[in-house]
Amino acid sequence: MHRRRSRLAIATLGVIASLLAPTVVAASPAAAAPSGGKKVIANLFEWTWPSVASECTSTLGPKGYGYVQVSPPQEHVRGNQWWVAYQPVSYRIESRKGTRAQFRSMVDTCHAAGVKVIVDAVVNHMSGQDNGGTGWAGSSYGHYNYPGIYSAQDFHYCGRNGGNDIANYNDRFEVQNCELVNLADLKTGSDYVRNRLAAYLNDLLSLGVDGFRMDASKHMPAADIAAIKNRLSRPAYIVQEVIYGAGEPIQPSEYTGNGDVHEFRYGKDLARVFRSERLAYLRNFGEGWGHLPSGVASVFVDNHDTQRDVGGVLTYRDRGVYALANAFMLGWPYGSPTVMSSYTFTNRDAGPPSDANNKTRATTCYSGWECEHRWPVIANMVGFRNATEGTGVSNWYDNGNNHIAFSRTGRGYLTLNDEDYAITGRSYYTGLPAGRYCDVIHGTFSNGTCSGPVITVDGNGWFSATVPAKDGIAIHVGARLS
Ligand code: LM2
Ligand code: CA
Numbered sequence: 001m002h003r004r005r006s007r008l009a010i011a012t013l014g015v016i017a018s019l020l021a022p023t024v025v026a027a028s029p030a031a032a033a034p035s036g037g038k039k040v041i042a043n044l045f046e047w048t049w050p051s052v053a054s055e056c057t058s059t060l061g062p063k064g065y066g067y068v069q070v071s072p073p074q075e076h077v078r079g080n081q082w083w084v085a086y087q088p089v090s091y092r093i094e095s096r097k098g099t100r101a102q103f104r105s106m107v108d109t110c111h112a113a114g115v116k117v118i119v120d121a122v123v124n125h126m127s128g129q130d131n132g133g134t135g136w137a138g139s140s141y142g143h144y145n146y147p148g149i150y151s152a153q154d155f156h157y158c159g160r161n162g163g164n165d166i167a168n169y170n171d172r173f174e175v176q177n178c179e180l181v182n183l184a185d186l187k188t189g190s191d192y193v194r195n196r197l198a199a200y201l202n203d204l205l206s207l208g209v210d211g212f213r214m215d216a217s218k219h220m221p222a223a224d225i226a227a228i229k230n231r232l233s234r235p236a237y238i239v240q241e242v243i244y245g246a247g248e249p250i251q252p253s254e255y256t257g258n259g260d261v262h263e264f265r266y267g268k269d270l271a272r273v274f275r276s277e278r279l280a281y282l283r284n285f286g287e288g289w290g291h292l293p294s295g296v297a298s299v300f301v302d303n304h305d306t307q308r309d310v311g312g313v314l315t316y317r318d319r320g321v322y323a324l325a326n327a328f329m330l331g332w333p334y335g336s337p338t339v340m341s342s343y344t345f346t347n348r349d350a351g352p353p354s355d356a357n358n359k360t361r362a363t364t365c366y367s368g369w370e371c372e373h374r375w376p377v378i379a380n381m382v383g384f385r386n387a388t389e390g391t392g393v394s395n396w397y398d399n400g401n402n403h404i405a406f407s408r409t410g411r412g413y414l415t416l417n418d419e420d421y422a423i424t425g426r427s428y429y430t431g432l433p434a435g436r437y438c439d440v441i442h443g444t445f446s447n448g449t450c451s452g453p454v455i456t457v458d459g460n461g462w463f464s465a466t467v468p469a470k471d472g473i474a475i476h477v478g479a480r481l482s
Contacts, residue, residue, distance in 0.1 A: 074092065
């Protein structure tokens with residue numbers, strides 16, 4: 001992890017910002033269908049288990065999200081900051097977000113809604129508390145002593161930089177054997193530690209979990225992650241957090257043998273394109289930009305770390321532009337997309353809305369919770385993604401600047417206009433079957449009707465329309481009226 005703080009640029013309000021009010025998505029009966037081709041992940045950062053469960057039923061399932069990613073579920077140090085979750089104290093499934101029973105019930109409810117569950121698994125380290133303490137669920141611990149779980153022999157002591165801390169990211173040994181911000185670094189090379197970590201993950205699998213985001217993967221050799229994965233009781237989706245750093249010895253590509261890898265360049269590059277370059281450059285976005293192979297890349301506009309520390313990415317604060325960037329991500333066939341869902345904050349350490357005992361409050365999607373995954377543009381583009389899964393890009397058009405358009409061959413069409421002016425009355429060749437399609441950037445398609453503008457594609461595959469400044473149009477075969 002790199003710590004680099006910078007102020008996020010002040011948001012510019014796009015025309016579609018008015019459409020982004022986090023209106024509650026109408027509840028409809030959840031489909032019991034398996035996820036199948038549904039691959040979009042909603043990262044419900046710091047949500048409680050009961051809130052995740054009801055969101056699966058009311059919104060994630062109906063809108064077509066295939067997975068929900070939840071914050072670390074194990075017992076953690078006490079405190080009100082969000083990051084207490086990243087300091088494990090034991091592997092009891094008991095945290096400020098809920099109990100084991102609530103966790104199990106959440107998994108069952110999400111599955112019934114057709115949504116799989118990915119857990120953020122903190123396996124590189126334990127707490128960073130020099131003096132130890134008592135964890136959320138009452139377990140006492142020392143910095144290098146977790147009774148019944150780990151003792152002093154199970155940790156690395158790299159003997160560098162005064163306090164065993166990582167300082168030099170250009171040194172592979174140091175990054176993997178020293179401590180990330182004082183967090184007691186597990187000897188992931190040892191059989192005992194590997195078995196104990198696998199036991200934790202297997203416990204989660206027994207509760208029905210479908211996959212893991214392996215936190216701090218860069219700080220563990222890829223072979224150690226492979227050894228843990230080999231001990232799993234059944235196959236699980238794996239996505240590894242390896243933050244790309246130019247010139248660093250540890251590269252994201254080392255980890256692709258284990259599963260997917262977060263592609264951190266994606267969000268940074270996308271933000272730069274939207275803020276100060278040209279959308280026309282996105283024509284070969286992804287592998288053409290030196291990013292990971294599409295099949296192993298996990299992509300996102302922002303995540304809980306980049307929206308705080310890395311800077312330079314687009315976040316909920318960018319309103320309409322953020323929605324457009326997510327629309328591009330969901331419309332463009334590169335990588336496996338995760339939609340971030342946040343609570344609002346001004347202080348980077350501030351935890352989610354919680355009670356006096358630091359127990360996280362139920363999510364409301366107002367008063368403190370941003371719920372980007374419900375923004376109509378983003379939620380509707382999940383349907384676009386699902387309808388176009390597996391198809392390539394054709395009919396690319398750009399004006400050499402900030403207006404782009406492309407087909408997802410035979411299935412959908414997306415045009416984005418990030419110019420400061422409207423593009424009026426242009427004709428677009430989609431290659432789609434003739435018909436009346438719901439513009440899902442401005443309207444929601446349900447029960448055969450569209451709450452927004454309808455786009456008519458003629459018998460030759462063309463339509464004409466005006467695209468306002470900082471706006472777009474998206475149509476797909478899953479949202480066709482006739
Ligand atoms: C990650 N990926 O590699 C997480 O995505 C990231 O959010 C985690 O950092 C980190 N690795 C460890 O899992 C967060 C947060 C830090 C916080 C740590 C541990 O960004 O600020 O560190 O979790 O809770 C905090 C203090 C830090 C202190 C440390 C240990 O900010 O100053 O270090 O706790 O007490 C002395
Ligand atoms: Ca390590």
